[in-house]
Amino acid sequence: MSNYHIKHLEEYFQVYRKSVQRPETFWEEIAEEHFVWRKRWNKVLDWDFKKPEIKWFEGAELNITENCIDRHLPTRKNKTAIIFEPNNPEEPAQHITYGKLHEKVCRMANVLKEQGVKKGDRVCIYLPMIPELAYAVLACARIGAIHSVVFAGFSSNALAARINDCECNMIITSDGSYRGKKVLDLKKIVDVALKTCPGIKKVLVAKRTGNKISMKKDRDLWLQPLLDNAYADFDAERMAAEDPLFILYTSGSTGKPKGMVHTCAGYMVYTAYTFKNIFQYKDGDVYWCTADIGWITGHSYIIYGPLANGATTLMFEGVPSYPDYGRFWEVVQKHKVNQFYTAPTAIRALAKENLDYVEKYDLSSLRVLGSVGEPINEEAWHWYNNNVGKGKSPIVDTWWQTETGGIMISPIPFVTPTTPTYATLPFIGIQPALMNEEGKEISGVQVDGRLCIKFPWPSMARTIWGNHDRYRDTYFTAYEDKYFTGDGALRDAVGYYRITGRVDDVIIVSGHNLGTAPIEDSINEHPAVAESAIVGFPHDVKGNALYGFVILKEVGEVRDRDNLRKEINQQITEQIGPIAKLDKIQFVSGLPKTRSGKIMRRILRKIASKDTSNMGDISTLLNPEVVEEIHKNSL
Numbered sequence: 001m002s003n004y005h006i007k008h009l010e011e012y013f014q015v016y017r018k019s020v021q022r023p024e025t026f027w028e029e030i031a032e033e034h035f036v037w038r039k040r041w042n043k044v045l046d047w048d049f050k051k052p053e054i055k056w057f058e059g060a061e062l063n064i065t066e067n068c069i070d071r072h073l074p075t076r077k078n079k080t081a082i083i084f085e086p087n088n089p090e091e092p093a094q095h096i097t098y099g100k101l102h103e104k105v106c107r108m109a110n111v112l113k114e115q116g117v118k119k120g121d122r123v124c125i126y127l128p129m130i131p132e133l134a135y136a137v138l139a140c141a142r143i144g145a146i147h148s149v150v151f152a153g154f155s156s157n158a159l160a161a162r163i164n165d166c167e168c169n170m171i172i173t174s175d176g177s178y179r180g181k182k183v184l185d186l187k188k189i190v191d192v193a194l195k196t197c198p199g200i201k202k203v204l205v206a207k208r209t210g211n212k213i214s215m216k217k218d219r220d221l222w223l224q225p226l227l228d229n230a231y232a233d234f235d236a237e238r239m240a241a242e243d244p245l246f247i248l249y250t251s252g253s254t255g256k257p258k259g260m261v262h263t264c265a266g267y268m269v270y271t272a273y274t275f276k277n278i279f280q281y282k283d284g285d286v287y288w289c290t291a292d293i294g295w296i297t298g299h300s301y302i303i304y305g306p307l308a309n310g311a312t313t314l315m316f317e318g319v320p321s322y323p324d325y326g327r328f329w330e331v332v333q334k335h336k337v338n339q340f341y342t343a344p345t346a347i348r349a350l351a352k353e354n355l356d357y358v359e360k361y362d363l364s365s366l367r368v369l370g371s372v373g374e375p376i377n378e379e380a381w382h383w384y385n386n387n388v389g390k391g392k393s394p395i396v397d398t399w400w401q402t403e404t405g406g407i408m409i410s411p412i413p414f415v416t417p418t419t420p421t422y423a424t425l426p427f428i429g430i431q432p433a434l435m436n437e438e439g440k441e442i443s444g445v446q447v448d449g450r451l452c453i454k455f456p457w458p459s460m461a462r463t464i465w466g467n468h469d470r471y472r473d474t475y476f477t478a479y480e481d482k483y484f485t486g487d488g489a490l491r492d493a494v495g496y497y498r499i500t501g502r503v504d505d506v507i508i509v510s511g512h513n514l515g516t517a518p519i520e521d522s523i524n525e526h527p528a529v530a531e532s533a534i535v536g537f538p539h540d541v542k543g544n545a546l547y548g549f550v551i552l553k554e555v556g557e558v559r560d561r562d563n564l565r566k567e568i569n570q571q572i573t574e575q576i577g578p579i580a581k582l583d584k585i586q587f588v589s590g591l592p593k594t595r596s597g598k599i600m601r602r603i604l605r606k607i608a609s610k611d612t613s614n615m616g617d618i619s620t621l622l623n624p625e626v627v628e629e630i631h632k633n634s635l
């Protein structure tokens, strides 16, 4: 019998040992007993971190949607698979049963086929959090097309770059989206993007807001009539274990976003297994993850992980502040949510508001609380624990990444004793290592270093779309034979891990990863700008906010500084999206540089954080005098 459901600490240690000592036997048992396969694998694992090449369940054939939908039909046809909670609380929620989900996904799969999408094609999905988003994702998986979901807050430039990078030939979008009081014009953003995307042959448009939009003849089609006319059954495509399931873009240290490629079998096994244990999901529970499906958290823990377990998963279209700051708790009460998974930035924002917003509602259904996306600070942890969990719902602080596909380090609720700000212990099968500057593994406890993973796990990304060299260089060359996460971590006296934050040029703002390079590139395109550097500084709601140091070109008349600041942020909004806007912009005459010409961000970070007691050695700088000037005028 496999250990699919871990219930106490001793069992965790025993299963963990087995997963590390005999990983192939361990994962084979899980895969065999809890999933349906069209064909069995020949080999459980084949790997080489030097190439790097990772293959799980090679030779197997499956379709992930048969595991997420079809196999539940005999027992759960009338059970709710997805609860859709709209932006406007006056609009009724939808309860989509497994039977209905099957029908919707099959219709969508037929529509995609009729519109010419084939196995292996890339389909871009740019939709708000409406049921069609889930149907579209699953329909792609059902026909073997590779979905590339782009968060519907990205600008047309960012969208176009993602469409072109993986050469999508179709995009699925909507006429508009609701976000709190706002109505956003999604189709217009798509229209602008498509001016530079010659590969897109078809645009399917879901109707949501009734915005007046323009439809290009022969290219743009309303989705609903096509769905109504489509056949309500569809034989799922046979997929090889290592066929790509989806591409999801994440920011990197250089300008171009990285299209992380996840494959079918390993991703399914690991997201399902982590979901079951880390949320201690029991049949009949209602689970709610507040993330957007445009991020990995939504892929793995709104769609695939929960549905593979036959769970009821809630999809929320709105925002935590609309119609007021009690919305999350109103939804918890209304749907009797048992597991609630959100981001520290949301917790911090809500903690600033009156406690009445929480206390008004009956939260007694809650059993497990989760946190993801950035380190959760102690204050936010206690607020969440006391006011939402009433001290009785364990908080799972889950550390993982777009690249890892599933949760890597996390407590198991009611199993692992929690400690504020600690992600605690590695999940089953995960072998973390802390590395020092010399590239050696640091053993023992009460140590800190750079976080690596020593052994493959089933849901790791297999490559960066179209750029395997970049995949190797980014993740596998810093430390030999190890996957490098880009994060720093410490291990305390009992072996618990605490994530201390990024050690590269990625800054996490409100839980979103932002690479400094693309933002700097965008600023530098402003005609008045000569050069710029971005760093993060602590912010009490966003976790980090962005601080830009900008050198202007000294030509022509002197421009109004505040106008320039607005223009720079406008430029960033257009090229990347509003999430990448700078909170502070300081105009400087120079940037501190090493003799080899590299910007010393360490110094800028200290100035931006107002932590200038010890600036370290600046004597090696090319231009040490500039530090004093920047410091004196800092914002």
Ligand code: WTA
Residues within 6 Å of the ligand: 250, 295, 296, 297, 371, 372, 373, 374, 375, 376, 397, 398, 399, 400, 401, 402, 403, 423, 485, 486, 487, 499, 501, 502, 508, 511, 512, 513
């Ligand atoms: C950070 C999100 C501390 C980390 C699933 C990681 C965290 C990056 C935590 C990945 C956590 C995520 N504690 N830091 N519990 N969870 N991070 O790709 O820096 O959007 O490398 O995946 O978020 O962000 P991504």
